Each structure stands twice: as C-alpha cells, then as structure tokens.
Amino acid sequence: MKKIEKKVADAYFKERTRNIIIYLLIGFVASFGVVLFAEPLSRITVNGFPFHYFMGAQGAIVIFILLLFVNAKVSDSIDKKYGIDENKNVQLSEGKTVDH
Incomplete structure (x- = not known):
C-alpha cells in the first residue's frame, strides 16, 4: 500500500467526516424530526x-437504505x-493452484 501525504489524508478525512455528519443529520430529521412536527404533517x-x-x-427505513447507496x-x-480507489491497488497473486 502506498504512503499518503498528511495534507492529502487530512483533506480526505475532513471531506468524509463532513459527509457522514450530513448523512446523520438527514437520518435524524427523517426519523425524529418528523415526529416533532407530527401534528402539522398529519x-x-x-x-x-x-x-x-x-x-x-x-x-x-427507505431513507436509510437510500443513504447507504448514496454514501x-x-x-x-x-x-x-484523492487517489485511494481500489482499482489502483496491485494484485500480488492470482491464487493459482498446483495440479498433482
């Protein structure tokens, strides 16, 4: 696995953390926010x-599943x-077997 510069890693995790917070807020509003406004929404x-x-x-539940796909x-x-995708990883072995 290749080394990643600290500046790139920090930007990567900052972006990922921001997205997770957004997903959690959407989930909170979809589950608890609707209950808080049940009377007008009825x-x-x-x-x-x-x-x-x-x-x-x-x-x-549907919103949670959609958030999984969006995430x-x-x-x-x-x-x-950020160059961390799986397609760039090199496969070391193809798992060949030996026939006797």
Whole structure:
C-alpha cells in the first residue's frame, strides 16, 4: 500500500467526516424530526396514511437504505479524487493452484 501525504489524508478525512455528519443529520430529521412536527404533517397523506405515520413505519427505513447507496457512490468518488480507489491497488497473486 502506498504512503499518503498528511495534507492529502487530512483533506480526505475532513471531506468524509463532513459527509457522514450530513448523512446523520438527514437520518435524524427523517426519523425524529418528523415526529416533532407530527401534528402539522398529519394533513399530508401518503398511500392513504398520515405522513408522520408513513415516515415512522416505512419512510425512515427507505431513507436509510437510500443513504447507504448514496454514501457508497459518494465515497467511491472521494476515493478516486484523492487517489485511494481500489482499482489502483496491485494484485500480488492470482491464487493459482498446483495440479498433482
């Protein structure tokens, strides 16, 4: 594995940490924020259910799964931006077997 300069590593982790904080805030708003505003949101319906009920039952889970995919995609692009992507790693062995 190649060495990474401290300046590049700090920028990399700063960007990754910022994204994680954003994802956590989105998750918090999707799960707890909707509950805080349940009364005004009850006028909105999704599939015949009040919006706050839908978010508590299914919406927060769907948002969490979408955030997982977004995180994977954004993390790959950040890795490429800083030269840490997996495609640049060299394979040392191909795992060949010996036949007797």
